[in-house]
Amino acid sequence: MEEKILKISSLTLAVLIVTALVALRPFSEINKREEKREQMSELQMLAYYTEQAEEEEDINFRQQLRVEIPSGMTEQDISIENNYVRQLITIEIPGVEKDYFTSHPLLGRSNHINDLYMESGVIEITMDAVYEVKTTVTGSYLYVDFLTPQQVYDKVVVIDAGHGGGAPGAIKQEIMEKDINLAIVLQLKELLDKNDRNIGVYYTRTEDTNPTFEQRAQLGGKSEANLYISVHSNSTTDGQMSSYNGTEVMYDELKEEEGLSSKHLAQICLEEITGAMGSKNNGLTHGNGIYIIRNNEVPTALIEVGFMTNQEELNKLNSPEYQKQAAQGIYNAIMRALDEGY
Numbered sequence: 001m002e003e004k005i006l007k008i009s010s011l012t013l014a015v016l017i018v019t020a021l022v023a024l025r026p027f028s029e030i031n032k033r034e035e036k037r038e039q040m041s042e043l044q045m046l047a048y049y050t051e052q053a054e055e056e057e058d059i060n061f062r063q064q065l066r067v068e069i070p071s072g073m074t075e076q077d078i079s080i081e082n083n084y085v086r087q088l089i090t091i092e093i094p095g096v097e098k099d100y101f102t103s104h105p106l107l108g109r110s111n112h113i114n115d116l117y118m119e120s121g122v123i124e125i126t127m128d129a130v131y132e133v134k135t136t137v138t139g140s141y142l143y144v145d146f147l148t149p150q151q152v153y154d155k156v157v158v159i160d161a162g163h164g165g166g167a168p169g170a171i172k173q174e175i176m177e178k179d180i181n182l183a184i185v186l187q188l189k190e191l192l193d194k195n196d197r198n199i200g201v202y203y204t205r206t207e208d209t210n211p212t213f214e215q216r217a218q219l220g221g222k223s224e225a226n227l228y229i230s231v232h233s234n235s236t237t238d239g240q241m242s243s244y245n246g247t248e249v250m251y252d253e254l255k256e257e258e259g260l261s262s263k264h265l266a267q268i269c270l271e272e273i274t275g276a277m278g279s280k281n282n283g284l285t286h287g288n289g290i291y292i293i294r295n296n297e298v299p300t301a302l303i304e305v306g307f308m309t310n311q312e313e314l315n316k317l318n319s320p321e322y323q324k325q326a327a328q329g330i331y332n333a334i335m336r337a338l339d340e341g342y
């Protein structure tokens, strides 16, 4: 009797185990997939799902990403933000559930993605350089292409408004250098926006923010810009008010000085700006000691527009009319430099 019960119960146990294994099998497969997902970075997941899809769907993703979008959604509903200074592209699909990209994996590839982050309907793509984004919607897919600035524009220029945010630069009579520099750059932006030549312009800032020196300096190389101009306002070394006034332009004296050099760009800036503003020409100065000049990969000129430590020039620098003249001078310099072959 006891033996029989034991036999029956071991049989029951065996049946139960087999049933449980069969029932649990899909779960363990899902778990395996989940585990894999947890072990992989989002970039590895992109590669993994892309290879799978290429085998199964007989498609071939070249340098392009494919995002599945909910039915009825149009291109206008999707927001795409391109932070050129950080080389960070953010794609947002509004109103989807938190794990949307788990059930609708991002597919495709690009050799230029450094990092990828996905949560809810937001995809953050960190690129290895500046790229313009081109998107197209076909059916239920958003296709994303990355274009170099040179594929989009004939010429590329970087403009840096010195200081910003918590770094005000010089302060004289409550006037902050960061505000003067930005005001000039925003006037310059108006002129450049109206220009009908196909010039791509990247700004280190167009607001009261303070990108790091590294972020500022690398934007030239990362966009393979034809030239780079940084706008500052000057002060005497001791910071005291004085009669000393005028414009000077800094360049890297340790870099090649022949041809389309930083030195020649600085000379063009000096002539055009003093010409447009009627300010005193203080000549070129050595700038290798300045981080963004020394670490820039493209021809760079840093313009010290005028002296905040000179009362008359401070008043002028603080006026929109003079800021506009300064912007016109820089604009003329850019156009002349590009005409000369930069």
Ligand SMILES: [Zn+2]
Binding pocket: 162, 163, 169, 170, 177, 232, 233
């Ligand atoms: Zn400065």
